[in-house]
Amino acid sequence: MTHLGLLRAVAANSFQFSRTDAGFIAEAFEAVVSFILNLPWIALEFLQVNAKPLTQVILLPGLAFVLVFAIIAVWFERKFLARAMLRVGPYYCGKRSGLLQVFADFLKLFMKEIIVPKDMDFMFFAAMPVLVSTLPAMAMILIPFDSNWVLWDIGSLSLPMFFAIAGLAPLLPIFAGWAANNKYSYIGAFRVAYMYISAEIPLVICAAAVAIMAGSFDLLKIVEAQQGMWFAVPQFLGFAIFFLGVIIESERTPFDIPVAEVELVFGWRTEYSGILFGFTMMAEYVLFQAWTLMFITLYLGGFNGPVLLGMTTASHIFWLLAKFAALVVLIILIRCVFPRLRLDQMLNLGWRTLTPLAVLNLVFVLALKVLGVY
Amino acid sequence: MLEETKEPKRNFESVPGAKAVYSLVDYVAGWARKYSIWPIHLVTGCCGPEFMQTSGSEYDMERLGVLPFASVRQCDCIMVVGVVSRKMAIRVKYLYEQMGEPKYVVAVGACPTGKGPFYDSYAAVAIDEYVPVDVYIPGCPPRPEAIINGMMLLQEKIRKEKRIGVKE
């Protein structure tokens, strides 16, 4: 009897337990014993069947990737900014490298008191940081790392699905800002609302142009269509718009208007304390990660690149990660050289500049398509 | 009268190896909290520029993991920088109460320690009348080395705590 048989037996007889049924009890006992004895084999079978998805969930687009990226990115950002400021940055923590600084901060945040101010919707309040850091991670499972390394391959639905999941993310800061019952959080939440709507529309139009050029909504097909030439070359306009959009969506410096420290303390994050604040910090990096990967997939050829040492999958993953690292450095560098824009300037940029240019880009792509260049 | 706080019983102390686990946990907790002191952006008085130099490029307090933060909810430590007037002292007390446990106060400069050059002022107060102070840093203004030394003393104090937030 397998474990499935046991479950079936339990389900069938669970309502009849009051009846003394010696046969059933003996059967159940036997099933339990055989289940325990067979546990290693069951586990092995499970692993054999699900080896690849499990690796993907635990390692690459999944947990380890998110966590390791957050740790390295925070460390790198602090060190890199410190160099720009002619400083050293975190130093003594972790044998004079500062590498363990992030661990120290997170461990400490776990040990801090979580403050619940009066008149606040606590469940709502506490759920938002967790959700806001997991939703973009969910969107990341759609990104193809290789033609056979896609965690959730849903074919031609993958590009719309990414926007559907990632588009939910801005709702959460709005809820969080409302739940915190603080004026600064409230203003920050409304800034989030204004900003994301103005940024998301050009992003969607640009993505549509890419889909038209590739002839499919399937991210895998989009990547394959870029084998000869990256879409960044014919669609330079879209490339530039999407790059700005990535910075806006991940709330990086020229556009970190909702959490503007010098104006709004921390915007919608002001009231979070302890580990909840840690989650909101984490969310910034996860969002950043998801949108940067999407940017690479759409414009920079995704995982395309020369095959190294005959290992196709490994070299594809390597190329994607290499492009990702380069973009991360570039976006962190931007933080060193630009002040923050004002909300009205940002909205002008979004509605009056980026949206018309995105439409222009779309028209250009359509023309290319009609003329048969692509 | 205040009741004497008793050490809560640790139930597993008789289990072999428990002490080693406890000391390891204590060590890791102390280490993490020692290297992650986030003081709040609050400059009450005139030692501000020297504080800025200390967190600035030449002395760089971020080396020790000291990272000034904007909102009091996330902070561990108030650095009372410079002279405290009556009006400000009430605010410092509010901030202290709004901060999450465990929390610490560092008095930077002669004025919060004991009024300093304004000893005969009708408006200045010593901050330890309002909130408990963990480290006093003397000087008017203290040199950056002194401020960093004060922060290192606070780190030692945090590391040596028997339990989180329980001061000796």
Place this chain on the structure above:
Amino acid sequence: MTEPIIKPDVMRISWGPQHPMSGQTRILLDVDGEKVHKIIADLGFTHRGIEKILENRSFFQGIIPIERMVMADTTNIGMGYVSAIEKALNIEVPERAKWIRSLMCEMSRINSHLYAFGLQAEATGYFPAVFLWTTVDRTILLDLFEELTGARWSYNFILPGGVHKDFPEGFQAKLIKGVEYLRRRFEDYWEAMVENAVFEARCNGLAVLKPEDAIRLGATGPVLRGSGIPMDTRKDDPYAAYPDLDFDVITEPACDVMARTKVRYREIGESLKIMEQVANEIPEGPISTKTSFFVRSKPAEVMSRVETARGELGIHMYTEAAPNPYRVKINSPTLRNMYVFERLAELDEILMADIPVVINSIDPWYLDSDR
């Protein structure tokens, strides 16, 4: 305590005294969305009663608390107080001492303008680079100060009758080296900050203060000169060695936040020019006339005005036959500029996001305004 909110749909936000950019003040903002309708300044968080303290101290002792009024600009404040004492007691100052005083005043001005510059950079969200570069460059000045006076911020170096010490060996050469280094650095600042596209977008045309409004509201210092009015106490009512020194009064016609930033930037250049002149042309001679520490004065009433980094500081001192002043009235520049700031919301449209930029453009020092 404060006025009630008059308009509907207006939210009142308390901004400070604990806020990343507020400093030691509290500002109440009536905002409708992002637009600021009204600014109400609530000062006094660093009030120490310096005017009362000075009445109880001897003339020499008074230098210590009054220098704590503006920590980044101690020499200029001390200069005002000491020149008031000298006028009241009729003390002659030797020529060399005057030159050393001018030098220190200008170094102090650069120090303070660097502070304003850095905070302006931080207020626009430009935290990383420029704000901390200013702290690096300030160490050059602090090292020079330390070599000359022995202290980093508050020196008690300008005393009635002259200055405390003469130049140490080889100080002039170091001074010229420092000036050359700072000149190079300020070109970097211009490129990195003033010509930065986003910084220009944030600061150009923001919080316009027209010249007639600047006069009417009593603005002073770089705020007044940023509105195009060439008023500078160093020229209008010269003190120390300023009559002999060659420098220009900087004005900018644009009247906005950018103009005030540029005025500070160009004033640093003028100060460097003065530093160079002092290093090259300082006359020889004694550095002080002996004045007793326990000096007593005759009944007198004097007024001394100096140009600090924030504007004109006036010290109105009454003395009688006693070792301490009878009454010292300090007309502090920040208090005058804070009133301008309070009125700016009525003169020009200011958004919530601009508040830190605008308040730092007047370079407030609340210890100065609260005294």
Place this chain on the structure above:
Amino acid sequence: MSEESLLAGIKEAHSDSIESAAVLQPRCISVVAKMDGFVELAESMKTRFGFTQPVACGGVDYPGEQRIQMIYYAGNPEHKVMLTLRVNLPRDGPRMPTLTGVWGAMDFHEREAYEMFGIEFEGHPNMIPFLLPPDWRGGHPLRKDFKGEGVTQ
């Protein structure tokens, strides 16, 4: 000398509302006014003699002579001359009309003088505590008989 000529002009125009007037020191003149017609005098100083730039105001306490002298400082941007316009008030219950109508920037300074000396300004638009804490009960610090610290609750 511009301050001499300014002073002569002021003396001539307002001989009946001025007690005395003198040049305190170069670029600084002192006018002691009578209480009657003080606001009109200040208005004329601003419009006619060009003292358009308000600077500050404050008081001096003379317990021996039972008076408090209120001093208004205003600048003349054209001639670069500072005016100190003074008026003597009785020490018990000093009251005077506000000059915020003439120089708006005297708002802050009059609030400060109210706290420090107890001078009441009639018609001041916004008389709320300024530098001292709102619950200050310790008296007026800059008066000469102020001793020790204020009591706050």
